[in-house]
Amino acid sequence: MTNQSPILAVADLSVDLGGRSILRDVSFDLYPGQLCALIGENGAGKTTLLRTLLGLITQRAGTVRIGAAPAREHRELVGYVPQKINFDPDLPLRTRDLVRLGLDGQRLGLPFFDGRTRYAVDQALQAVGAEDFADQRVGELSGGQQQRAVIAHALVRKPRLLILDEPLANLDFGSANALVDLLGRLIVQQQMTVLVTAHDMNPLIPVMDRLVYLVDGRAATGTVAEVVQAEVLSKLYGYPVSVLHHGGRILVLPDAPENADVANMNRCAGHGA
Amino acid sequence: MFSSFMINTWIAGTAIALVAALVGYFVVIRHSAFAAHALPLGAFPGAAAANLLGVNPFVGLLVFVGMGVLLLRQLARIGRRDVGTGLLLVLFLGVGALFLSMTSEYAPEVFSLLFGEMLGVSDADLWPILGICALVSVVMITIFRPLLLDSSFPDLAALQGISAARMDLIFLSLLALVTASALPVVGAFLVFTLLVGPPAAAQSLSVHPLRSLLLAVIFAESCIWSAIALSYWTNWPIGFFVGMLGAGLFTLARSYRHWSQRERPVVQVSGL
Numbered sequence: 001m002t003n004q005s006p007i008l009a010v011a012d013l014s015v016d017l018g019g020r021s022i023l024r025d026v027s028f029d030l031y032p033g034q035l036c037a038l039i040g041e042n043g044a045g046k047t048t049l050l051r052t053l054l055g056l057i058t059q060r061a062g063t064v065r066i067g068a069a070p071a072r073e074h075r076e077l078v079g080y081v082p083q084k085i086n087f088d089p090d091l092p093l094r095t096r097d098l099v100r101l102g103l104d105g106q107r108l109g110l111p112f113f114d115g116r117t118r119y120a121v122d123q124a125l126q127a128v129g130a131e132d133f134a135d136q137r138v139g140e141l142s143g144g145q146q147q148r149a150v151i152a153h154a155l156v157r158k159p160r161l162l163i164l165d166e167p168l169a170n171l172d173f174g175s176a177n178a179l180v181d182l183l184g185r186l187i188v189q190q191q192m193t194v195l196v197t198a199h200d201m202n203p204l205i206p207v208m209d210r211l212v213y214l215v216d217g218r219a220a221t222g223t224v225a226e227v228v229q230a231e232v233l234s235k236l237y238g239y240p241v242s243v244l245h246h247g248g249r250i251l252v253l254p255d256a257p258e259n260a261d262v263a264n265m266n267r268c269a270g271h272g273a
Numbered sequence: 274m275f276s277s278f279m280i281n282t283w284i285a286g287t288a289i290a291l292v293a294a295l296v297g298y299f300v301v302i303r304h305s306a307f308a309a310h311a312l313p314l315g316a317f318p319g320a321a322a323a324n325l326l327g328v329n330p331f332v333g334l335l336v337f338v339g340m341g342v343l344l345l346r347q348l349a350r351i352g353r354r355d356v357g358t359g360l361l362l363v364l365f366l367g368v369g370a371l372f373l374s375m376t377s378e379y380a381p382e383v384f385s386l387l388f389g390e391m392l393g394v395s396d397a398d399l400w401p402i403l404g405i406c407a408l409v410s411v412v413m414i415t416i417f418r419p420l421l422l423d424s425s426f427p428d429l430a431a432l433q434g435i436s437a438a439r440m441d442l443i444f445l446s447l448l449a450l451v452t453a454s455a456l457p458v459v460g461a462f463l464v465f466t467l468l469v470g471p472p473a474a475a476q477s478l479s480v481h482p483l484r485s486l487l488l489a490v491i492f493a494e495s496c497i498w499s500a501i502a503l504s505y506w507t508n509w510p511i512g513f514f515v516g517m518l519g520a521g522l523f524t525l526a527r528s529y530r531h532w533s534q535r536e537r538p539v540v541q542v543s544g545l
Contacts, residue, residue: 054432075432082428091302091425092476092485098425105422106433108415110483137480140534153429 013062040214079154102153144175317369389460470519474526
């Protein structure tokens with residue numbers, strides 16, 4: 001895998017926002033066909049990292065390269081699925097039309113469908129399993145279906161890197177499992193590289209190759225086995241934590257309460273299964 | 274009804290309904306009905322000021338509606354656009370009242386701009402109206418796709434290099450131009466109905482972006498043609514009929530959508 005060049009190369013990235021340091025010396029590489037989970041609590045810097053990758057924020061130091069070029073110049077290689085997806089129920093837009101706007105929404109003129117457009121849109125709808133609601137009003141779909149529609153919107157331009165911001169946050173268990181399966185299919189069948197942010201790594205464990213674990217703007221990166229170790233995470237958190245394995249699930253907990261103060265304990269609790 | 278003095282009204286009405294439907298399509302999608310209500314009222318201080326200074330009311334109108342666009346853009350930046358829009362609306366009326374109080378003359382132009390006048394379209398008025406309508410139609414069709422994406426999901430549009438600020442400015446400018454062209458026939462208070470009624474009805478009935486756009490145009494034309502005809506026969510003001518037909522169309526279409534949505538789950542259950 002490493003004999004290919006990386007799709008995404010982040011090196012020593014530091015980002016400040018409003019004079020505050022948000023990310024410090026974050027480095028990781030992603031290769032074609034890999035799924036990387038970006039794990040961290042609220043405020044750990046996940047969204048800032050994504051926005052920097054998308055070229056929407058300028059870093060203080062370090063580099064972000066997509067393909068072989070700086071992030072800003074290669075936006076068309078990146079597909080993005082935002083966290084908040086909530087279409088107006090009256091919007092005169094079918095799933096198919098939303099996907100189509102992902103292909104050429106920035107071009108001028110009326111959105112007529114020609115043969116090539118229809119083919120590309122059908123492919124993207126098929127890739128996410130959205131054929132059944134392709135002709136329905138996008139605002140009347142369920143949350144999980146709207147998310148699929150936006151994923152198809154991101155896929156239709158055939159990006160090499162797909163970034164999803166907290167895609168599991170508002171899904172029930174069934175929809176979350178279906179989404180994880182879908183992401184697994186994309187990396188295998190289309191050699192897509194996928195970067196997913198999440199609070200909890202557990203649902204993603206079956207499909208993820210790499211992990212970027214963010215705590216207060218600092219990151220530990222590598223495979224799950226490399227990163228999710230008591231030693232590595234204790235160093236990242238700055239106080240001792242334990243890693244518990246149970247039935248294929250992983251739980252990160254602060255060590256015995258008498259050693260860790262209560263505030264730290266509460267912060268860590270969010271990472272449980 | 275189609276005698277020579279009515280011809281200009283028919284032509285202008287047809288052109289106005291077309292652009293009102295095109296721009297109104299996005300007024301509805303962008304939830305900008307309040308702005309579409311407030312902006313045309315710039316006609317009141319505009320026409321009153323023009324009357325006071327003895328210039329063409331059309332010029333005064335364009336100046337005030339243009340200032341309204343800039344104010345709304347500024348308000349979008351500082352937040353609470355709904356409150357700002359409401360304040361702008363009253364500001365327009367207040368300034369208009371002030372200008373009107375400074376002249377003792379009876380000002381029929383001012384009143385016809387507010388409430389419309391079926392025979393108010395002279396040959397000299399017709400060409401600017403048609404010119405503005407042609408310009409608005411061309412721009413609208415050109416930017417349809419980026420504006421549709423920006424109006425549906427601004428975050429996704431931004432990733433494709435579509436600037437939300439630029440889209441907002443273009444949209445408000447088109448809205449101002451439609452307002453200006455529509456005033457001589459339907460008036461400032463009543464152009465609002467043409468902007469929101471037919472497009473909202475069309476979008477309730479069709480989910481297809483282009484079909485609902487076409488349907489909005491058909492509805493708007495039906496509204497204005499019926500209103501002109503009814504006004505001609507009854508001698509009642511045209512604005513009354515535009516208001517009634519627009520509201521009626523909207524109510525019917527929404528009721529139909531509500532009714533058809535209620536039926537849907539039942540159909541799904543029986544299909545299992």
